[in-house]
Amino acid sequence: MKRVYNFSAGPAVLPEPVLKKVQDELLNYRETGMSVMELSHRSAPFQNIIEEAQGLLRELLSIPDDYRVVFMQGGASLQFSMIPLNLLGEGQGADYIVTGSWSKKAVKEAEKVGDIRTLSLKEPFEIPVYTPEDFSPESSYVHITSNNTIEGTRFHKYPDTGRIPLIADMSSHILSEKIDVSSFGLIYAGAQKNLGPSGVTVAIIRDSLIGKAPDTCPTMMNYETYVKHDSLFNTPPTFSIYVLKLVLEWVKENGGVEGMQEHNERKAALLYNCIDESSLFHNPVPEKNRSLMNIPFSTGNDELDADFLKGAKAEGFEFLKGHRSVGGMRASLYNAMPLEGVKSLVDFMKKFESDRGGC
Known part of the structure; x- marks a missing residue:
C-alpha cells in the first residue's frame, strides 16, 4: 500500500x-x-x-x-x-x-x-x-x-x-x-x-x-x-x-535542530507563497506571527472547502481539515513531513484553483 x-x-x-x-x-x-x-x-x-x-x-x-x-x-x-x-x-x-x-x-x-x-x-x-x-x-x-x-x-x-x-x-x-x-x-x-x-x-x-x-x-x-x-x-x-x-x-x-529549521522554513515558505499568490486561498495570520508548523487556510466558502478536502483525500493528502472551531483547512508541516509532500500539495492547490477559473 x-x-x-x-x-x-x-x-x-x-x-x-x-x-x-x-x-x-x-x-x-x-x-x-x-x-x-x-x-x-x-x-x-x-x-x-x-x-x-x-x-x-x-x-x-x-x-x-x-x-x-x-x-x-x-x-x-x-x-x-x-x-x-x-x-x-x-x-x-x-x-x-x-x-x-x-x-x-x-x-x-x-x-x-x-x-x-x-x-x-x-x-x-x-x-x-x-x-x-x-x-x-x-x-x-x-x-x-x-x-x-x-x-x-x-x-x-x-x-x-x-x-x-x-x-x-x-x-x-x-x-x-x-x-x-x-x-x-x-x-x-x-x-x-x-x-x-x-x-x-x-x-x-x-x-x-x-x-x-x-x-x-x-x-x-x-x-x-x-x-x-x-x-x-x-x-x-x-x-x-x-x-x-x-x-x-x-x-x-539530518543536521540537528539547525537542519530541521532550514528544512521547515523551506516547506513553510513554499506553502505560504502559494496561498499569498492565490486569488482563492487565504491565510489570516500576519507574516511575523506565522507558524512554521501549522498553516491554516480557506477559500471563505464552506462548500468549496469541502470540495477541496474531498479532492485532496482522493489524491492521498490526509487530515487537511481545519480544527472544528475555525473550519477551513490546515496543513501541519512537522519535521518529518518531506518537502515533496508540500510540493505535491501546492501543485494540487494550484490545479484546484485553475479548474475553478481562479474564483
Whole structure:
C-alpha cells in the first residue's frame, strides 16, 4: 500500500526511517529476544534507551547543566495542572498570555490552583512583544503557548519576563527551530507532533523550580518525583520513549535542530507563497506571527472547502481539515513531513484553483 502524505496536527507523521527501524527491531530488540514493549523498565537495555534519549535531547537543544529532562505521561493537558500545583504556594499567582485555544485551557486548569492573571490579544492573530512591565511583579511565573496549533500563530519574539520564570508549552514546535533553553524556567511538550508517538511528554525544568511543590501535591504530580527517580518512579511509556529516541537520532543525522529549521522554513515558505499568490486561498495570520508548523487556510466558502478536502483525500493528502472551531483547512508541516509532500500539495492547490477559473 502506498503511504499517504499525513498533514495531521497530531498524532503526526513520523520519519519513515524511524518506522522501518521500529519494524526491524519489533520482535527482537538488540538480541534480547524480546520487543521493547516487553522489556522491563528496570532492565539494562531499557535503562540505556532512556539515558540515550535524555542525552540526545540535551545535545540537540544544548540544554544547560542546571536543567533536568524528565519523561512523563498525560500529555500537555496534565502539565496544565502540574505546573501550578508545583509552582504556586498559598496565595500566589501567575500570568498567562492567552494566544489561542490551548492557552485558554491552560488558564482554566491553573485557576483551580491559584490567582491567575490573563493577558489577551488585542488582535486575534497578532502576538505583540512583551516586556517585564507587562507582568505582575508578584507573579510566580509567566506561561505561554509558544506555537498555536489551531490558529497557526507563534511568538516571533519570546516575552522578556525579567526575573520571573518563563514557562512554555512547546508541544507543536519543539525541535523545529533553534531556541535558547536558558531563557525558560520550564519547557514542556507532548511528543506526538515532533518528538515521537503519543503517550510520552517531555519536560525540561530548571533546578531552581524543582522541589517547590507543597506537601499536598500528589506524588505523581510532583516534578521532584520524576527527577529523583530518573523518570522511573513507576512504569513509564517505554515503547513511546524508545521511538522518541529513534526520532532524536534521525534529527541528529539530518543536521540537528539547525537542519530541521532550514528544512521547515523551506516547506513553510513554499506553502505560504502559494496561498499569498492565490486569488482563492487565504491565510489570516500576519507574516511575523506565522507558524512554521501549522498553516491554516480557506477559500471563505464552506462548500468549496469541502470540495477541496474531498479532492485532496482522493489524491492521498490526509487530515487537511481545519480544527472544528475555525473550519477551513490546515496543513501541519512537522519535521518529518518531506518537502515533496508540500510540493505535491501546492501543485494540487494550484490545479484546484485553475479548474475553478481562479474564483
